[in-house]
Amino acid sequence: MKIAILTDVHGNLPALQVALRAIRQEGADAIFHTGDAIGIGPFPAECLELLLSTPGVNLICGNHDAWFSTGLPEPQPPWMSDGELKHQQWVHSCLDPSLRHTVREWPYLIQDVYGGVRISFLHYGLTESQVDFRPIVHNSRPIDLDKVFADINSDFVFYGHIHSPSDLVGRARYVNPGSLGCHAEPIARFAILKCEGRSCELKMRHVPYDDSALFQQFERRDVPDRHFIYKAFFGGRNAQQATPPG
Numbered sequence: 010m011k012i013a014i015l016t017d018v019h020g021n022l023p024a025l026q027v028a029l030r031a032i033r034q035e036g037a038d039a040i041f042h043t044g045d046a047i048g049i050g051p052f053p054a055e056c057l058e059l060l061l062s063t064p065g066v067n068l069i070c071g072n073h074d075a076w077f078s079t080g081l082p083e084p085q086p087p088w089m090s091d092g093e094l095k096h097q098q099w100v101h102s103c104l105d106p107s108l109r110h111t112v113r114e115w116p117y118l119i120q121d122v123y124g125g126v127r128i129s130f131l132h133y134g135l136t137e138s139q140v141d142f143r144p145i146v147h148n149s150r151p152i153d154l155d156k157v158f159a160d161i162n163s164d165f166v167f168y169g170h171i172h173s174p175s176d177l178v179g180r181a182r183y184v185n186p187g188s189l190g191c192h193a194e195p196i197a198r199f200a201i202l203k204c205e206g207r208s209c210e211l212k213m214r215h216v217p218y219d220d221s222a223l224f225q226q227f228e229r230r231d232v233p234d235r236h237f238i239y240k241a242f243f244g245g246r247n248a249q250q251a252t253p254p255g
Contacts, residue, residue, distance in 0.1 A: 010123045013037040014130070014186055015199040016169030017071070018060070019242070020050025020100070021190030024197040025059060027218040028189055035201055035214075037065070041119065043169045044071025044132030049242055050190050051226040051235075053100045057108065070115040071132040071170065072142060077101055078112035092234035099233045120163065123204045129163040129181075133170035145171060151179030158183065165202070165209070172242070174198060174213060186213060193244025195220040220246070 013032040018025050032040060046060055046068065047053040060066055070078070081097055082089070089097075117140055118131045134143040134157035146153045154177060158166050166181045174187030186200040201212045224247040227235045239247050 010039075010204045011035065011037045012123070012128075012202045012204070013040045013199060014043065014167045014184070014202065015040070015189045016043040016132075016167075016186055017045045017172055017188035017190055018042065018047075018050075018056050019045055019073070019188060019190035020047050020053045020056050021223060022050070022052035022055045022059070023218050023220060023223050024190050024195075025056055027216050028197040028199050029059070029063060031197070031214065031216045032199065032201075037201065040066045041069065041130045041167065042066060043069050043130050043167055045073045045169065045188075046071070047077060047104070048073030048097065048100055049238055051223065051230050051232050053103045054105070056190075057104065057112075061111070067119055067130070068115050069119060069130055069132060070112070070117050073097075073100075074112050074115060075140070077104060078109050078115075090234075092237055096232070096234040096238075118161075120161075125207045126165065126204055126209055127163040128165045128167070128202075129158075129161045130167045131161075133168055134158050135160065142170065147171065149175065149177070149183075151177045151183070154183040155179040167200070167202075176211070176213070182211075184211065191242040193246070195246075 015028055046056055060068060076097055085094055117135055120129045136143055143157055146157055163181050166183045168185055171185060172188035172191050175185040177183045184200060187198040189197050195218050197216045197218050199214050201214060203210045
């Protein structure tokens with residue numbers, strides 16, 4: 010059994026296309042996306058359409074997905090800037106409202122057993138409500154992740170939310186492939202887990218992609234808050250070529 014795990018596509022269509030081609034070449038039996046298909050990038054509709062139409066893809070709900078399917082938090086919380094609010098409203102305006110029901114059906118957690126190996130897939134640790142996420146712990150140690158995923162009883166836990174990759178062993182093996190769509194370099198990141206019996210081999214894959222269309226569409230589509238996005242999520246890429254904020 011070969012499983013591909015990707016996370017946090019965040020509206021980056023060129024990265025997603027390259028990753029899915031590489032995953033097909035790997036011969037993966039199943040694909041799991043652990044949340045945040047949309048938000049940040051300029052291709053929310055295209056990424057959602059591609060993920061929904063690709064056979065074998067299991068889609069898990071992240072916070073950006075939930076903001077589309079169930080609505081943005083009201084009143085505007087102090088941690089959401091006016092720029093982010095405007096950006097989220099733009100993302101939602103790009104999407105067919107009928108897709109809200111589809112995305113609302115995405116689970117927050119998928120658990121399965123492959124050859125006796127227990128595997129969980131989720132965006133991040135869940136609160137008691139099971140439809141919201143625990144506070145992010147940056148620079149996590151195994152003991153931190155044991156607490157974040159305290160309710161999960163698995164051998165492997167695949168997650169996202171934090172965009173940097175991580176592979177740590179605590180009570181379980183906690184694996185974050187790193188955001189597919191948000192990275193300082195034009196590299197699409199995902200993981201491949203091959204299970205044979207109770208033996209599993211993990212590979213972290215990094216595939217380069219051409220990001221010219223990505224930044225071209227940020228500008229052409231006049232994506233709100235893009236100047237902040239370039240700095241915060243793409244390591245300052247395109248900041249010099251971008252149209253100055255008006």
